[in-house]
Amino acid sequence: MHTPPQLTELKARxxxxxxxxxxxxxxxxxxxxxxxxxxxxxxxxxxxTLGRIIHEKRIDPAIGRLLDALRSYEESLPPDSPDAALIRVTRRDYERAMRVPAAFTAELYEHTAASYDVWSRARPANDFMAVLPYLERTLDLSRRFAEFFPGYEHIADPLIDMADYGMRAATIKQVFAELRQGLIPLVEQITVQPPVDDSCLRQFFPEAQQWAFGVEVITALGYDFSRGRQDKTLHPFMTKFSLNDVRITTRVDEYDLGSALFSTIHEAGHAMYEQGIAQAFEGTPLASGTSAGMHESQSRLWENIVGRSLPFWEYFYPRLQATFPDQLGNVPLETFYRAINKVQRSLIRTEADEVTYNLHVILRFDLELALLEGTLAVRDLPEAWRERYRSDLGVAPPDDRDGVLQDVHWYGGLIGGAFQGYTLGNIMSVQLFDAALRDHPDIPQQIGSGRFDTLREWMREHVYRHGRALDADDILRRATGRSLDVQPYLAYLWRKYG
Amino acid sequence: MHTPPQLTELKARxxxxxxxxxxxxxxxxxxxxxxxxxxxxxxxxxxxTLGRIIHEKRIDPAIGRLLDALRSYEESLPPDSPDAALIRVTRRDYERAMRVPAAFTAELYEHTAASYDVWSRARPANDFMAVLPYLERTLDLSRRFAEFFPGYEHIADPLIDMADYGMRAATIKQVFAELRQGLIPLVEQITVQPPVDDSCLRQFFPEAQQWAFGVEVITALGYDFSRGRQDKTLHPFMTKFSLNDVRITTRVDEYDLGSALFSTIHEAGHAMYEQGIAQAFEGTPLASGTSAGMHESQSRLWENIVGRSLPFWEYFYPRLQATFPDQLGNVPLETFYRAINKVQRSLIRTEADEVTYNLHVILRFDLELALLEGTLAVRDLPEAWRERYRSDLGVAPPDDRDGVLQDVHWYGGLIGGAFQGYTLGNIMSVQLFDAALRDHPDIPQQIGSGRFDTLREWMREHVYRHGRALDADDILRRATGRSLDVQPYLAYLWRKYG
Incomplete structure (x- = not known):
């Protein structure tokens, strides 16, 4: 069957x-x-202006007409075919976009830019009051956004669905409850032990060498610098301007060796996902990671399952020692390995260990639900934040800089759906890694000799290349044989830390 | 009179x-x-895509209707009022844009990006053959562009008019003839002397210190880094993303102290012009320099009349010596001053001295006319280039890298109108500087003590703030009492170099 002219026109649009x-x-x-x-x-x-024009073009009725005209062609195709996936995902996006007025989208873009700008100065100044009116408007915009999708079970559901298609607040609450149940005894078991000495990471590590070492590591992992680059920002992130220009950013703390290094690996994980999407999808809605959770599964896989593993450092530690001979020359691998895997009750999500990390996420998720439900006022958020840190993590931030101001998400986007992906990603990362191990049991040995291609190519084959052609649940089921399952993740954590 | 609603709508568009x-x-x-x-x-x-959408919006018939509806309002205003200028300039732009089909503009944008990309690799590889097909297509596009404006006297006129409104090939030829007549005896007088020793500039000057010194200089001149920044590129340029985000780029040669320094001052001159435009013009077609020539008058004024003057270096040279004590500690100011003003027959326009610079420009202008007229084929351009350098400058490039490939203009834009602005700018720069001196005879003394505000504010008052509200000729006549006049420029060159 030939490509119908409507599909050609749809692709041009x-x-x-x-x-x-x-x-x-x-x-x-x-x-x-x-x-x-x-x-x-x-x-x-x-x-x-761009946001408004993009939105106008997304909701152009011509797209609706083309999608209608393509329905019989779509039904004639195997559901897995690229054209079928393209039409399916385009229809989903179109039906969503149709619900959001263009004026709202423009307002949101402009507000988000202003809010980000204020936050970027308010955070170093520890000035929550400066962001308060912006955050209140963000909450209002978030509620208004959800209202465009009536019929939801929970007001957060439309926002969650935007990030993690098919997920709802109720499902996530259940998943997080099961996870918490498994985590709490583990955290308790670990934190009754004497704390790990991680002072080897807290020496002076000049920025230029940290940067160069990070570049060396992610180049070895497979991040392609000819199709990307790394720059400095306040808050690390990955972004792309095509499948062949996928950029990452990081920040460097000269007195904390782990900070830049693991954030670099994390963002490179996101970027390798995007760089690995089938080139045929370029310029279409399929050319993107399939969900926030699946994206995090890749950043967290490379950051933690690979980047904080013993085989990884058996290979890289001598190189790191050569980069920092004065600081690490006399520090044994085991000391370093224990330091980068130190579990502790701490304040900053992005620098939290694997075990407590999810407690940071779960409390943010709960605060988002409370804000959206109206049971928590934005004005009371800093205190609620401190309270949850005290009860869940046993520590409370001395100020808002390291408290409620620490993450960009609420200040550069909507409230709702912003955080659950991190923990969904942790859970999926272990399911996927276990499946790769079943296919290639020698992956840990390969990692120990600096070879990452088998693992990366497995991920490319089962995850990356599909872009949005498969949903997260499809990818999981095809690649691992199961839907989302907390147990392998808990087993991994108990194995490593128990 | 209240602002008519049509003007509000026009401004939004x-x-x-x-x-x-x-x-x-x-x-x-x-x-x-x-x-x-x-x-x-x-x-x-x-x-x-952006080019196409911009063009579609520029030629939206609604703009034509708004302009028609505003005609009586326009006629009721003093011609100098901002609204009158806005309507006048918008009408001029609209009538021009209406002549160029949207598909052509998109083709041009795409071709230009591809051509630039090829050139950026072809120049270091000295590979004219790689750019040849691109340049041929550029010439074809340039001719097609001119054809959209029938009734021209010379096929280059519509292209020249885009860059320097009101100028035509015939006028420029006349101006250039008068200039050449004055220049030739000066160049001959200078080049029979023994050559100036500029070896003090050809030592090793590390990039970081060159960069820092350039930043110090342009900060003192008045380039506002809180509304701009400087980055590295192959070919230096100025660009802007609003009146409060005006950026410049430069390149650094560690074995040529003058290269980055004077290009930095040059681009800062362009940028100060844009930064000095009235904020009320932001977001309108008035928020831009008024012509290529007027823009160059500012870059060349700061680069040459100020930046290569003795008072300037009486102030800055001790600072430069402190930055490079090993290289310049024992070089007297006079030696340095003569070195940066060395006149010689050379190959590279951007690094040419003030006197011969115009010969580089005039030959490019003549080659553009010949290409457009069809009397010169693109294939024969490298040889024609060498020939003209031999006859006009007495030197011929050993390769195309330092010959026909040296300037970005033809590889990142159209042929025609690309170069005359540099020499028109030189001419105007002296007319404007002389007028500023008449108002403030102590400007040279101020420059000698590192004060640039009187000169800069004079330029802001008479040139910058007007944006495109005044045409180049209006600005010249109001600020200096005369239209374009070659003689003050020749007098300046004879005074300084004769």
């Missing part, structure tokens, strides 16, 4: 939308990397 | 166009500064 989205992504990237302070006001307007 | 143009400018900036090689193909498509 989708490419135009993609071009504009990529332009907007570059404006965002520049805003957080190189833009001088004077540029902020105009950048907000520019992003608002 | 112009702002939208401006937002998209600024987004496209950022995509271009990124392409030449930070984009990894893999990004090139998609970037070309993205720029083509």
């Amino acid at each position: 989708l490419r135009e939308i993609d071009d504009l989205e990529m332009a907007a992504a570059l404006l965002n990237w520049d805003q957080t990397t190189y833009m001088p302070p004077g540029g902020a006001a105009a950048r907000g307007r520019q992003l608002a | 112009l702002r939208e166009i401006d937002d998209l143009e600024m987004a496209a400018a950022l995509l271009n900036w990124d392409q030449t500064t930070y984009m990894p090689p893999g990004g090139a193909a998609a970037r070309g498509r993205q720029l083509a």
